[in-house]
Amino acid sequence: MPFVNVVVTRDGITREQKAQVIREITETLQRVLDKRPDLTHIVIDEVDTDNWGYAGMTSTEYRKQRAAEQSSR
Amino acid sequence: MPFVNVVVTRDGITREQKAQVIREITETLQRVLDKRPDLTHIVIDEVDTDNWGYAGMTSTEYRKQRAAEQSSR
Amino acid sequence: MPFVNVVVTRDGITREQKAQVIREITETLQRVLDKRPDLTHIVIDEVDTDNWGYAGMTSTEYRKQRAAEQSSR
Amino acid sequence: MPFVNVVVTRDGITREQKAQVIREITETLQRVLDKRPDLTHIVIDEVDTDNWGYAGMTSTEYRKQRAAEQSSR
Amino acid sequence: MPFVNVVVTRDGITREQKAQVIREITETLQRVLDKRPDLTHIVIDEVDTDNWGYAGMTSTEYRKQRAAEQSSR
Amino acid sequence: MPFVNVVVTRDGITREQKAQVIREITETLQRVLDKRPDLTHIVIDEVDTDNWGYAGMTSTEYRKQRAAEQSSR
Structure with a gap:
């Protein structure tokens, strides 16, 4: 009876990408852990980049810094 | 000190329905587990059906298939 | 397709209490939101009181202070 | 490898406030628990007040009652 | 920057199974969503069957009923 | 009405460290977001390193590889 919560930054993921992530994770849990797909729920949360903190x-901001570093090389 | 997270698909739940769910769950936790309502927080998350995976x-998609099955009977 | 996470302090809840909380919340979601019980999953997390912070x-510690206040009245 | 989820009511928090919360929590986890900032992720969820239940x-509704109580004093 | 929480019943999953689930989900997120593995964290929670409610x-209890149904066929 | 979930690997954090993390995060949310401490709950989850996936x-395993790399320098 798995429940899976996938939290990602909101980056314009398409409906097809979501469907594929759901299909593959469900398949992994069935094959590796013997979990029934009809008991497997997966929720994808998309988070604005202003609401996701990384490295303080x-x-x-992190992406801006990274882009600046790469363009200055 | 309960915290309850209710995650459901976004299906046009009304403000009144939310209030009732909150009232009843708080009452259940108070009566069954002796939890103080003034320490009980409940968060309802509504998830787009594209972001909720079920059965792979x-x-x-699941709802479409189910509707098709039922109309073909 | 609800998923509910009930987080409470670990206070020796019995198996019967857990079963009752699960039964009642499932019933609430079915009656108020028309959610199917066979698509409703509920996970109860019990948290040590050292790991639950309240009021800073x-x-x-909170319970100790509260007990001290009440016995000194 | 900390993951922190900060769930608050949606009250018009600014981008600057979010950045400061992220900065301070990351700093706390680094100083107190010796956690590496480059392994620390923080997600801030903002919840509509209709979706946050408190005290049943x-x-x-809670804020309305509280405002009414305070203005009637 | 994905964070994935996999919640399953506690059924004696081995260390190898956990490693494989982690490897495959990370690979899926990298291939389908272009997410960097060094920013991908996955937490597996194992929940006692008394603490996981399903179908009310x-x-x-659900497993007992199911086993009884199957043996009586 | 904040709820904060701090998820870390289980590394022998002491009761004093937990208390300090709780105190500081509560203080941050009060000062930066004007949140009342008596409405602020924080739950610390400690996760076995076998159950925390990072970088696939x-x-x-990640710590073993890292230790091996550092000792071979």
Whole structure:
């Protein structure tokens, strides 16, 4: 009876990508852990980059810094 | 000190329905587990059907299949 | 397709209490939101009082202070 | 490898406030628990007051009652 | 920056099974959503069957009923 | 009305460390977001390193590789 919560930054994931992630994770849990798909629920949460903190800053800021570093190389 | 997270598909639940769910769960936890309502928090998350996977597909797809099955009977 | 997570302090809840909480919340979601019980999953997490913070202190400490206040009245 | 989920009511928190919360919690976990910031993720969830239950009612209702009590003093 | 929480009943999953679930989900998120593995965290929670409710009863009870049904066929 | 969930690997955190994390996060939310401590709950989850996946492997394995790399320098 698995419940899976996938939390990602909101980056324009398509409906097809979501369907594929759901299909593959369900298949993994069935094959590896013998979990029944009809008891497997998966919820995908998409989070604004301002609301996701990483390394002490928002993801918005982290990505800006990273882009600046890469363009200055 | 309960915290309860109720995760459901986004199906146009009304404000009154939310209030009733909150009232009843709080009452259950108070009566059965002796939990103080003033220490009981409940968060309702509503999830788009494209973001809820069930049985290896999105809920959007699951509902379509189910409707097709029922109309073909 | 609800998933419900009930988080409470670990206070020796019995198996019967857990079963009753599960029965009542499932019934509430079915009656109020028209959710199918065979798609309703509920997970109860029991948390040590040292790991639950409230009002800026652990629950262990909060309960001690509260007991002291009540006995000194 | 901490993951922190901060769930608050949606009250118009600014981008600057979010950044500061992220900065301070990351710093706390690094200083107190010796956790690496580059392994620390923080997600802030903002919840509508209709979806947050407290003391058996929605936060919307709770705030109304509280405001009424305070203005009637 | 994905965070994935996999919640399953406690059924004696081995260390190898956990490692494989982690490897495959990380690979899925990288291939389908282009997520960096060094920013992907996965937490597996194992829940006692008394603490997992399904269809209005504990999983312990659900499994007993199911076993009884199958043996009586 | 904040609820905060701090998920960390189980590394022998002491009761004092937990109390300090709770105190500081509560203080941050009060000062930065004006949140009342008597409405602030924090739950610390400690996760076995076999159950925490990072970079496609368990944390147990990740730490072994990292230790091996550092000792071979």
